[in-house]
Amino acid sequence: MKAAAFDYHAPESVDAAVALLAELGDEAKVLAGGQSLVPVMAMRLGRPEHIVDVNRIEALAGATRSNGTLRVGALTRHRDLETDVLIRDSVPLLARAAPHIGHFQIRNRGTVGGSLAHADSAAELPAVTVALDAEIEVRSSRGSRRIRAADFFVSIFMTALEPDELVTAVHLPVWGRGCGFAVAEFARRHGDFALAGAACGVQVDGGRIVRAAVGLIGMGGVPVRARPAEQALTGADAHGADLVSTGRDAVAALDPPSDAHGSAAYRRHLGAQMITQALGRALAEAQGQDRNPGQSQAGGTA
Numbered sequence: 001m002k003a004a005a006f007d008y009h010a011p012e013s014v015d016a017a018v019a020l021l022a023e024l025g026d027e028a029k030v031l032a033g034g035q036s037l038v039p040v041m042a043m044r045l046g047r048p049e050h051i052v053d054v055n056r057i058e059a060l061a062g063a064t065r066s067n068g069t070l071r072v073g074a075l076t077r078h079r080d081l082e083t084d085v086l087i088r089d090s091v092p093l094l095a096r097a098a099p100h101i102g103h104f105q106i107r108n109r110g111t112v113g114g115s116l117a118h119a120d121s122a123a124e125l126p127a128v129t130v131a132l133d134a135e136i137e138v139r140s141s142r143g144s145r146r147i148r149a150a151d152f153f154v155s156i157f158m159t160a161l162e163p164d165e166l167v168t169a170v171h172l173p174v175w176g177r178g179c180g181f182a183v184a185e186f187a188r189r190h191g192d193f194a195l196a197g198a199a200c201g202v203q204v205d206g207g208r209i210v211r212a213a214v215g216l217i218g219m220g221g222v223p224v225r226a227r228p229a230e231q232a233l234t235g236a237d238a239h240g241a242d243l244v245s246t247g248r249d250a251v252a253a254l255d256p257p258s259d260a261h262g263s264a265a266y267r268r269h270l271g272a273q274m275i276t277q278a279l280g281r282a283l284a285e286a287q288g289q290d291r292n293p294g295q296s297q298a299g300g301t302a
């Protein structure tokens with residue numbers, strides 16, 4: 001099928017884009033990488049009357065770092081999360097998550113802002129932002145605001161964005177020394193959305209876990225932050241942490257979707273395994289850095 005007819009707008013500044021969104025309201029959709037919106041339109045699951053293509057707005061792309069925070073522009077492509085040295089060194093979890101997103105053709109076009117606004121709970125970047133307590137920066141003609149990731153994802157494919165708001169960037173904390181990060185997920189075929197997954201970060205100091213962040217992929221209607229697992233790990237001996245029971249306990253109370261791809265029980269089983277795997281890899285990296293602080297990946301103190 002082909003998309004229904006629409007009017008096309010290509011603003012060249014954020015001001016022009018938000019003015020259009022204010023004028024067009026519910027009838028407009030922002031086009032970023034088009035990797036989710038175009039299939040939706042082609043299948044006529046959505047019929048926006050106006051498309052506001054933000055690809056010409058250079059100010060929306062790229063990353064900057066200051067005061068312990070990395071700001072990643074909404075139009076930054078998934079591929080840049082893997083290749084941009086500033087992003088990779090500042091928030092390694094973004095670089096670990098990106099290779100799991102579809103195929104390289106999708107990563108060349110898909111954007112950070114598009115992935116967050118689309119709000120698929122099986123997507124990697126929403127889980128990373130929830131785990132790291134990121135803030136999503138949004139703009140409208142009324143001004144700008146920042147929304148905590150935990151408040152941004154409201155329900156399946158629903159966010160706290162108003163129809164006239166544009167995602168302009170995401171702000172993520174840069175962790176200090178002794179950190180490790182990993183993403184583990186299970187998909188039936190390479191490039192498919194994961195049935196279940198985990199995006200984890202840990203920080204170790206003097207052999208103890210001093211910080212833990214665990215975001216879950218595909219384990220509910222929104223990306224889930226596994227706070228009980230984080231609490232169980234924080235303060236524990238990095239060598240002796242029981243990662244198997246941490247994974248099992250983290251998913252026990254969750255109610256993941258049950259569909260043709262797998263039952264809720266199967267997803268819980270996978271989720272527990274993915275948490276254990278991701279935490280194991282993150283801890284190994286963090287312990288290496290704790291012993292050899294000169295190799296800190298997060299680029300020094302936050």
Ligand SMILES: Cc1cc2nc3c(=O)[nH]c(=O)nc-3n(C[C@H](O)[C@H](O)[C@H](O)COP(=O)(O)OP(=O)(O)OC[C@H]3O[C@@H](n4cnc5c(N)ncnc54)[C@H](O)[C@@H]3O)c2cc1C
Pocket residue numbers: 029030031032033034035036037038039054074100101102103106109110111112113114115117118122123124125165166167168191192193194
């Ligand atoms: C075959 C296939 C496999 C895929 N596999 C994965 C996967 O494994 N993991 C994964 O995470 N994703 C996957 N994707 C989706 C891909 O990552 C998309 O790039 C992403 O979901 C949307 O980003 P986009 O830039 O393409 O957004 P678009 O498709 O352009 O837009 C998506 C939605 O976000 C809105 N939007 C976009 N940008 C903004 C903005 N700045 N402000 C406000 N609203 C905005 C649009 O209006 C639209 O509603 C896959 C896609 C395909 C086609």
